Amino acid sequence: MKKLLGSLDDERNDIYLLIDKKSLIKDINFKNDVTKSKIFQYAPVEIFWGDYSQIEAEMFLFKQAAKNNYEYYHLISRADLPLVSQDKIHDFFDKNPNKEFLTLILDKNNDQKIADRVSIYHFFVKICGKNTKNIFLKTFFSIYSRLEKIAQKLFKVDRLKNSNIEIQYGSNWVTIDNEFIKYVLSREEWIEHTFKHTICTDEVFLPTLLVNSKYKDRLFYAKMTENKSSNEFQGNLRYINWWSGPQYPKIWGTEDYNELEHAKEKGYIFARKFDSSFDVNIINEVLKNDDIGNK
Template sequence: MQHAYCIIAHSYPQQLWHLIGLLDDDRNDIYIHIDQKVDIQLFTPPNCNYRSNVKFIDKRVKVYWGHYSQIVCELNLLEAVIASGKEYSYIHLISGVDMPLKPQDDIHDFCDKHMGEEFIQFDNSDFNICDLKEKTEYPYYWGRYKRLNGLYSRTVGRVMFRISRMVVKGLRLRSHYDFDLHKGSNWFSITGGLAHWLVNNRKSILNAFKHVWCPDEMMVQTFVLLSPFAGNISPSGNLRKIDWERGGPYTWQDDDYDELVNSDAMFARKFSMRQTPELIKKLTKDLTKCH
């Protein structure tokens, strides 16, 4: 069965191509979104032949953390997958600084055994319920300007963001939804059927989350429960190993090798080729010796 990998990247070209090498397989196609704020020429492919079809999607956007441009980016990737006309059993959304923890044979075997399940993570902890309310109760404006480059631009952006928050709360301009909102990790492994359904409902998704903070943490969780695929959500979560206790998220260190290789997760984030090249080398050796 064919799988599609959708990768969101904005930096570290060498690490991205290393990741692509680990995903390279006759059964995989790889779709990449490079942040429009970045010169795509920096990501020139290395001079080697890949078994996978590797494609940089044309429909790029400027992605800002916390902004709805994040879900536009994700939907653009899914649209590119659907537009290919190929039938994929699973579509995996990962970051350019992620790594697989299992060889491709294991990932495909696992997905074959659990065919039809949707691997999406939900977080219903008390903290996240409060966080969900904070991010959705009132509309957000000026969010994309909080992290602009340049001290002046960033300062003005943050001031305008805070003023807008005071105005909407002072006037009690609450947001209204005709459905329940849910929250979790934005990284997922979903069936081709659910990917089609999300793309077909793109307009409704963007309208719902245009003024929400961090909508990428809510898009799939909310809309899968409104879809015909609601009964297919896997109890295994999203198959990712991500540590939010030690970082936002934590960057895996050399001492974490045993924890990673003994995990049941299929993927992990995040890694740094600059900080921990030895860890990446060891994991890469484990993955490639299985070929």
């Protein structure tokens, strides 16, 4: 986290930091780790994979940051790093005002599964397989989730039946402008009504809001990706390798440095996923790059 904050530390950047209450770093005060940026660190909250709490966390950060009316808002996590200098980042966005940077994903084989994330109710997500190590709870959730889906299909439950909206799937890591973030916040009540008791819709709510609004015409890169190859471009300007493994997404190692350099040449500004417990050397290599060091 400290290395990421150091790479963002610039008088032109304000940093809004929200840490999961379950994280080992939840009690660390990071305010002294930046000298140029203003940093706003909030009390930790519990955030669960796949749960509506992910959307609540994002909306909380958007709401806090939007009070200051920035030109752009970059949603990243501690697993991200910039690939280029702050000068280059600011220069790029100064030259591309009033754009939305999202990755829209085309997944024809799973269209129904993605729709089912929203169209039927999902309860007890906080104890799903990725959120607990308890074997009993894992087994319970696995059985329950199947029965939950069967029962709702049997009774023709469809939360989207009268909504007349197009569900769009994409990456939850985005760069969006001030006008769109104000629009998102104005739809907070609708967001809660539509996405509470759903699963994994942090990857759905922003893309769905975008494509059902006038802001879809402001996408910087509108072509959808299938995340199957580095030949595709990800419109959120985050280089994320979903195709080669062994992890999905791939956690970068020292041997991947040249691939990250090539991503930078293609126009990517950030990359993920980095993990210091997996390979700290690649983090050091990326951050000591002259392009980042020369802010």
